[in-house]
Amino acid sequence: MVWTSGWKLAVAAARAGALGLIGAGSMKPELLREHIRKAHATEVAAQIGVNIPLLRGDVDALIQTSLEEGIRIFFTSAGNPQAQTGRLKERGAFVAHVIASVKHALKAAQAGCDAVVAEGFEAGGHNGIDEITTLCLVPQVVDAVNIPVIAAGGIADGRQILACLALGAQAVQIGTRFAATVESSSHEAYKQAVVDADDAATVLVLKKVAPVRLKKNRFALSAFEAQQAGATKEEERLLLGHKREMQGIFEGNVEEGELEMGQSSGLIKEIRSVEETMGTLVAEYNRALIRIETMSAK
Amino acid sequence: MVWTSGWKLAVAAARAGALGLIGAGSMKPELLREHIRKAHATEVAAQIGVNIPLLRGDVDALIQTSLEEGIRIFFTSAGNPQAQTGRLKERGAFVAHVIASVKHALKAAQAGCDAVVAEGFEAGGHNGIDEITTLCLVPQVVDAVNIPVIAAGGIADGRQILACLALGAQAVQIGTRFAATVESSSHEAYKQAVVDADDAATVLVLKKVAPVRLKKNRFALSAFEAQQAGATKEEERLLLGHKREMQGIFEGNVEEGELEMGQSSGLIKEIRSVEETMGTLVAEYNRALIRIETMSAK
Numbered sequence: 001m002v003w004t005s006g007w008k009l010a011v012a013a014a015r016a017g018a019l020g021l022i023g024a025g026s027m028k029p030e031l032l033r034e035h036i037r038k039a040h041a042t043e044v045a046a047q048i049g050v051n052i053p054l055l056r057g058d059v060d061a062l063i064q065t066s067l068e069e070g071i072r073i074f075f076t077s078a079g080n081p082q083a084q085t086g087r088l089k090e091r092g093a094f095v096a097h098v099i100a101s102v103k104h105a106l107k108a109a110q111a112g113c114d115a116v117v118a119e120g121f122e123a124g125g126h127n128g129i130d131e132i133t134t135l136c137l138v139p140q141v142v143d144a145v146n147i148p149v150i151a152a153g154g155i156a157d158g159r160q161i162l163a164c165l166a167l168g169a170q171a172v173q174i175g176t177r178f179a180a181t182v183e184s185s186s187h188e189a190y191k192q193a194v195v196d197a198d199d200a201a202t203v204l205v206l207k208k209v210a211p212v213r214l215k216k217n218r219f220a221l222s223a224f225e226a227q228q229a230g231a232t233k234e235e236e237r238l239l240l241g242h243k244r245e246m247q248g249i250f251e252g253n254v255e256e257g258e259l260e261m262g263q264s265s266g267l268i269k270e271i272r273s274v275e276e277t278m279g280t281l282v283a284e285y286n287r288a289l290i291r292i293e294t295m296s297a298k
Numbered sequence: 299m300v301w302t303s304g305w306k307l308a309v310a311a312a313r314a315g316a317l318g319l320i321g322a323g324s325m326k327p328e329l330l331r332e333h334i335r336k337a338h339a340t341e342v343a344a345q346i347g348v349n350i351p352l353l354r355g356d357v358d359a360l361i362q363t364s365l366e367e368g369i370r371i372f373f374t375s376a377g378n379p380q381a382q383t384g385r386l387k388e389r390g391a392f393v394a395h396v397i398a399s400v401k402h403a404l405k406a407a408q409a410g411c412d413a414v415v416a417e418g419f420e421a422g423g424h425n426g427i428d429e430i431t432t433l434c435l436v437p438q439v440v441d442a443v444n445i446p447v448i449a450a451g452g453i454a455d456g457r458q459i460l461a462c463l464a465l466g467a468q469a470v471q472i473g474t475r476f477a478a479t480v481e482s483s484s485h486e487a488y489k490q491a492v493v494d495a496d497d498a499a500t501v502l503v504l505k506k507v508a509p510v511r512l513k514k515n516r517f518a519l520s521a522f523e524a525q526q527a528g529a530t531k532e533e534e535r536l537l538l539g540h541k542r543e544m545q546g547i548f549e550g551n552v553e554e555g556e557l558e559m560g561q562s563s564g565l566i567k568e569i570r571s572v573e574e575t576m577g578t579l580v581a582e583y584n585r586a587l588i589r590i591e592t593m594s595a596k
Contacts, residue, residue, distance in 0.1 A: 159464055199430050285594075289464075
């Protein structure tokens with residue numbers, strides 16, 4: 001949720017009844033502080049958390065800033081939870097760590113995390129190396145750990161929320177659907193690129209550097225061709241260059257930027273407000289529930 | 299389901315209340331005839347169909363043999379349904395075609411198919427090129443076509459069956475779980491390889507020839523390394539050689555053979571009879587249904 005999930009989106013999600021996360025992945029500590037302060041100045045301050053990628057060089061400063069500003073809900077990702085979870089728990093925080101395999105779920109539980117986010121291969125943006133899908137990952141993680149499992153990856157409608165709860169998840173984390181709402185800080189051209197995507201619009205590339213799911217555009221297709229031709233890690237890194245996420249998502253360079261989005265983008269047909277989106281998700285969930293109850297009735 | 303789904307497995311599935319499919323993919327027409335006759339000599343003859351890969355050179359003979367033997371339930375895969383569906387419908391058959399994208403679902407519906415099997419990236423064996431997961435594929439196909447959708451790919455327990463119905467599927471097709479039952483004609487060593495698999499045990503390889511999901515063994519890992527190094531289609535073909543599916547699944551060569559299995563193999567813990575397996579699936583489904591009803595109650 002880099003470049004999409006600032007305080008406006010987080011607050012809108014919280015107002016609509018969800019837990020709103022500020023995505024620190026694209027923020028320096030002082031900018032993060034500003035976003036937290038704005039979110040905390042609203043009536044939904046208690047429903048605001050932050051997502052922090054643990055591989056960031058300034059991870060300590062991001063965490064310190066968040067703690068100083070009163071954040072007690074942390075979603076950590078992209079790194080080893082061992083180093084930071086203890087420190088966060090000491091401050092009374094709730095910590096959920098994003099994982100993409102049973103092995104990493106067990107490590108997160110062992111590190112003292114309160115929950116894991118089990119994120120499948122269909123997720124937009126950075127992705128695990130084992131390519132396990134949400135449908136297969138969630139029940140295996142549920143069976144492996146004794147902490148709550150939050151399903152993620154490919155979820156953009158209410159049918160899929162119900163499906164993930166059927167798999168044993170306690171909750172779901174939704175990315176792309178909210179990245180394409182009115183309140184998201186992403187560029188309008190990025191939001192439109194989500195709406196225009198079909199089921200086969202994304203591809204997982206840069207697998208040797210760090211696998212990332214992108215919409216197929218000029219850049220993503222060139223990365224895919226390089227991958228097919230056996231490009232090395234160093235060649236992938238050169239091809240990637242710098243700031244492509246910002247270019248794609250924040251500046252709206254839809255051909256040369258990275259357009260991170262999940263396979264669920266094919267299900268997203270309109271740019272709408274968070275409130276409308278949440279209403280649709282709930283209505284879809286309820287319709288799906290009635291359908292399976294009817295199908296299951298003897 | 300090559301080398302696993304002969305008449306014994308199909309009949310056992312039918313006796314347990316499912317539709318039992320004889321997998322013609324590993325059979326010559328005369329062997330297929332023999333399997334159909336044995337299945338049709340049982341009390342569940344009406345619940346037996348065949349799966350026919352349309353890319354087979356002898357596809358006409360396989361279909362002709364099936365029709366002669368009274369088969370009226372066809373699951374077709376790996377090819378264009380346009381060529382055969384009309385001929386099958388003229389004979390009063392039910393035709394379901396396996397697809398892995400919305401585009402191919404629409405083609406199948408246009409070709410007159412009665413249903414589509416929407417099979418995701420997590421499926422064992424041959425796989426689509428768009429890498430769309432079951433969670434994302436099923437609802438998009440449901441929204442795109444007006445014929446029933448059967449979910450497939452990664453389904454090995456009752457929670458996942460319920461999840462797929464939540465996504466809008468009318469039914470599910472289950473492969474690997476039944477490939478590892480007592481009645482499957484696969485080698486004991488293959489069945490044990492399924493049981494021993496964890497969540498990250500499989501990999502999609504040979505993407506330039508025809509993508510196939512295999513358990514990681516000496517062969518699959520060498521195919522993966524070749525893929526990473528940019529092997530050409532011809533190099534992949536040479537690496538594959540001949541009869542590796544038979545070697546792996548039927549002869550039990552667990553290092554050099556192809557061990558086709560889905561990501562769901564991590565959920566399969568024992569080799570059991572079809573009847574026991576079906577009982578477990580139903581119990582898991584019912585438990586998951588009660589759980590989501592409880593969670594959804596206001």
